[in-house]
Amino acid sequence: MKRRTSDYEINALCGMLIEDFIKKFHYSNTRVIDIETFVTDYLGTKIVFETFDYETKGRDGFLSDGITQLRVVRDGISQRVIYPKNIIVINSDLNDPNVLARLRFTIAHEAGHLILNRHIPGSCEAAFHTEFTEGEEYSIEMLKSMLSIREIMSNKAAASLLMPPFIVSRALNTYNNGNKVTAYTGSDTILPDISKRIIQRMADSMGVSFSACYRRLKELGLFDVKPFSEYAINFNNMEAGYDQSI
Numbered sequence: 001m002k003r004r005t006s007d008y009e010i011n012a013l014c015g016m017l018i019e020d021f022i023k024k025f026h027y028s029n030t031r032v033i034d035i036e037t038f039v040t041d042y043l044g045t046k047i048v049f050e051t052f053d054y055e056t057k058g059r060d061g062f063l064s065d066g067i068t069q070l071r072v073v074r075d076g077i078s079q080r081v082i083y084p085k086n087i088i089v090i091n092s093d094l095n096d097p098n099v100l101a102r103l104r105f106t107i108a109h110e111a112g113h114l115i116l117n118r119h120i121p122g123s124c125e126a127a128f129h130t131e132f133t134e135g136e137e138y139s140i141e142m143l144k145s146m147l148s149i150r151e152i153m154s155n156k157a158a159a160s161l162l163m164p165p166f167i168v169s170r171a172l173n174t175y176n177n178g179n180k181v182t183a184y185t186g187s188d189t190i191l192p193d194i195s196k197r198i199i200q201r202m203a204d205s206m207g208v209s210f211s212a213c214y215r216r217l218k219e220l221g222l223f224d225v226k227p228f229s230e231y232a233i234n235f236n237n238m239e240a241g242y243d244q245s246i
Contacts, residue, residue, distance in 0.1 A: 005116060007156055011219075013119060014112070014160035017042075031170050032207045033162050035104050039088065039111050047107065049092045053078045061106040062089040063113045086114060101209040105158055112157025113150070162208050163216045171202040172222065179224070181217060186228030 053071040066085030088110045094103040203213035
């Protein structure tokens with residue numbers, strides 16, 4: 001029996017779950033997915049916030065299997081806690097408006113684990129989510145976890161939950177008249193400044209980070225990729241500064 005779920009299947013499954021959620025909760029005109037309500041009221045899973053201890057330094061979220069202990073700090077005292085199965089625990093450091101996109105992606109990531117566990121019965125395991133931050137030091141164990149197939153699959157699920165095609169399409173209609181975002185390619189991919197600003201505004205409207213939005217546009221084939229030679233022709237004629245109104 002096939003145990004691994006394909007990228008296509010993850011995208012389709014999460015997309016259909018979100019569409020069903022939106023119909024049942026009457027969010028038909030929404031431009032941003034209410035991921036917390038999706039998790040608590042649609043999936044029926046509780047979300048709790050805790051102060052993670054030093055053993056969980058660098059971790060953002062945790063999905064409990066009902067067995068694995070999580071070290072947290074309560075009233076200044078470090079303690080190990082076993083949460084009921086399928087409880088999502090979020091690092092309280094994410095309860096900050098400045099990291100809202102990170103919070104939303106963490107919740108969606110743990111929801112992805114839950115969905116995949118239900119989709120493939122018997123696959124339930126405790127799962128941590130760690131957001132890679134440049135300059136941070138990570139243990140070999142944490143790096144292996146971050147790069148595991150399970151984590152990659154849950155990241156794809158999170159992107160599909162937060163940015164289903166119809167939500168991305170609405171953002172693209174609003175910020176780029178429904179057109180694909182221009183990118184230039186040669187030995188690497190180059191985004192002109194206007195494309196970066198379009199992606200950032202789309203990301204802000206969907207409650208995700210620039211990098212998450214960029215990857216999702218790429219997955220959905222929503223870049224108008226042109227040869228770098230077209231960009232190079234006009235490069236020396238470009239002026240510094242830009243129109244702030246765009």
